[in-house]
Amino acid sequence: MLDFLKSTVGRKYIMGLTGLVWMGFVLAHMAGNMLILFSTDAFNAYGHAIVSNKPLLFVAETVLLLTLIVHVTTAISLTIENRAAKKSRYAVQPTGVKSTSWASRNMGFQGSLILCFIILHLITFKYGAHYETTVNGVVMRDLAKLMFEVFTQPGYVIWYVVCLILLMFHLSHGVHSVFQSFGFLERKMQAGLKTFAWIYALIVVGGFLSQPLYVFFIHQ
Amino acid sequence: MDNKKPINLTLKVWRQQNTNSDGKFVEYDAKTVSPDASFLEMLDAVNEEIIKKGDEPISFDHDCREGICGSCGFMINGNAHGPQKGTTICQLHMRNFKDGEKLVLEPWSAKAFPIMKDLMVDRTAFDRIISSGGFISTNTGSAAEANSTPIPKPDADEAFLSAACIGCGACVASCKNASAALFTSAKISHLAHLPQGAVEKDKRALDMVAQMDAEGFGACTSTGACSAACPKEISLINIAKMNREYLRASITKKQEMAGGGEG
Ligand code: HEM
Ligand code: SF4
Ligand code: FES
Numbered sequence: 001m002l003d004f005l006k007s008t009v010g011r012k013y014i015m016g017l018t019g020l021v022w023m024g025f026v027l028a029h030m031a032g033n034m035l036i037l038f039s040t041d042a043f044n045a046y047g048h049a050i051v052s053n054k055p056l057l058f059v060a061e062t063v064l065l066l067t068l069i070v071h072v073t074t075a076i077s078l079t080i081e082n083r084a085a086k087k088s089r090y091a092v093q094p095t096g097v098k099s100t101s102w103a104s105r106n107m108g109f110q111g112s113l114i115l116c117f118i119i120l121h122l123i124t125f126k127y128g129a130h131y132e133t134t135v136n137g138v139v140m141r142d143l144a145k146l147m148f149e150v151f152t153q154p155g156y157v158i159w160y161v162v163c164l165i166l167l168m169f170h171l172s173h174g175v176h177s178v179f180q181s182f183g184f185l186e187r188k189m190q191a192g193l194k195t196f197a198w199i200y201a202l203i204v205v206g207g208f209l210s211q212p213l214y215v216f217f218i219h220q
Numbered sequence: 221m222d223n224k225k226p227i228n229l230t231l232k233v234w235r236q237q238n239t240n241s242d243g244k245f246v247e248y249d250a251k252t253v254s255p256d257a258s259f260l261e262m263l264d265a266v267n268e269e270i271i272k273k274g275d276e277p278i279s280f281d282h283d284c285r286e287g288i289c290g291s292c293g294f295m296i297n298g299n300a301h302g303p304q305k306g307t308t309i310c311q312l313h314m315r316n317f318k319d320g321e322k323l324v325l326e327p328w329s330a331k332a333f334p335i336m337k338d339l340m341v342d343r344t345a346f347d348r349i350i351s352s353g354g355f356i357s358t359n360t361g362s363a364a365e366a367n368s369t370p371i372p373k374p375d376a377d378e379a380f381l382s383a384a385c386i387g388c389g390a391c392v393a394s395c396k397n398a399s400a401a402l403f404t405s406a407k408i409s410h411l412a413h414l415p416q417g418a419v420e421k422d423k424r425a426l427d428m429v430a431q432m433d434a435e436g437f438g439a440c441t442s443t444g445a446c447s448a449a450c451p452k453e454i455s456l457i458n459i460a461k462m463n464r465e466y467l468r469a470s471i472t473k474k475q476e477m478a479g480g481g482e483g
Pocket of ligand 3 (some may be wrong): 228281283284285286287288289290291292308309311324363
């Protein structure tokens with residue numbers, strides 16, 4: 001089994017598995033946060049419900065942290081080896097029918113910025129200013145207030161938009177790639193999968209984008 | 221295409237004396253090239269001129285010139301085997317190019333494919349991958365009547381499509397990671413689809429992937445460059461099949477046991 005984990009094929013399964021966990025997470029995270037568009041109380045109550053379930057929170061956070069660390073370290077090891085395997089780049093890059101998508105060629109770049117984003121995002125929100133509010137008689141953290149504070153600053157909004165667009169590209173390639181890595185790809189699925197990956201990416205990123213843009217342009 | 225007017229091209233060709241020397245681009249003119257000529261015929265004519273001047277001709281690999289042996293291949297403007305899909309460079313015709321075009325010719329780039337000279341690279345890494353498991357060990361005797369071994373049509377079709385690989389190396393050359401996944405997977409899936417090959421499919425998947433990694437090819441990142449450049453249009457589904465064959469073989473790895481018969 002150690003041979004498997006060290007092989008290029010085995011590490012693709014690891015990239016895929018850890019990517020899949022985060023694919024699920026970003027979809028759920030996006031969906032939950034959509035509440036901000038409708039009711040600040042509902043949004044705060046939702047956040048409160050999540051942090052109140054301590055065992056579940058612990059499991060979820062541990063899984064997310066571990067899978068992220070594994071995804072990133074495996075990405076680094078594969079990227080280093082892949083660069084070494086290509087002796088030199090060509091003087092001319094292909095165009096036309098033999099070219100490839102920008103997203104597929106720049107997974108490492110997108111990932112690196114996504115990683116910076118995740119870290120800063122945790123500092124801004126999870127470990128950010130702690131306001132309080134009362135919803136239905138329960139005292140809880142007022143994350144909505146913090147969100148309004150953050151997303152009324154143009155710099156933050158631009159940073160979020162840029163990172164989310166990179167996430168969109170990462171997903172547009174990753175969601176389709178994972179099927180090939182896992183060996184699920186079949187001839188008749190090929191065209192449909194690319195469309196599916198783009199739809200997935202657009203739903204996640206479109207949803208996420210609506211939140212800061214709503215706060216910036218409509219809420220204030 | 222009716223346009224039979226000859227064209228003139230400028231070629232920027234990678235010249236390198238041997239594996240260890242430094243290479244550089246050298247420019248050549250290809251004058252009055254017939255649109256009916258193949259790319260290699262055009263190069264032959266350029267070489268004639270070079271020889272007349274007393275210089276060393278450009279080295280490139282070729283053999284059948286029919287698109288079936290897998291010997292030929294280099295990059296034209298960043299495209300492995302040139303701009304046309306599903307074509308080897310020997311079957312690429314000059315009608316695909318415009319008068320006055322400048323073409324950059326480079327050898328395959330991969331650590332596992334050292335440059336031998338000019339546009340020729342050493343592809344013996346592929347031979348070693350094949351020797352590690354790309355065969356069947358049973359003696360099938362002389363050719364049997366084709367229908368005596370029943371194989372479902374869809375499996376036979378897939379096996380044929382995978383078997384079309386000619387081992388040219390364009391997949392490695394076009395891949396930004398110099399991954400040999402398409403080549404290796406074509407052989408693994410070709411044999412796994414057939415009853416004669418299926419008995420050894422686990423060992424084959426394990427050994428061939430191990431050899432592919434040992435040769436220093438990179439990992440697949442599913443860019444699809446390989447399949448787009450492949451003259452035989454080998455499908456990415458072969459890579460998916462290789463991955464699941466490899467996963468299954470890794471999990472169910474069997475050991476040879478003492479007392480199991482002399483075998
Ligand atoms: C929200 C976070 C993320 C999600 C949902 C995600 C998802 C994915 C998925 C599904 C794949 C395809 C895996 C496969 O083909 O089997 C992938 C590949 C990749 N990811 Fe991520 N990823 C995320 C964050 C990151 C981060 C933080 C980095 C790194 C620094 C990163 C770097 C990469 C690289 C380099 C690949 C290509 C590797 C390969 O194909 O072998 N990703 N990602
Ligand atoms: S898979 Fe295609 S590109 Fe790769 S060696 Fe075989 S024929 Fe050439
Ligand atoms: S020379 Fe044989 S395939 Fe081109």
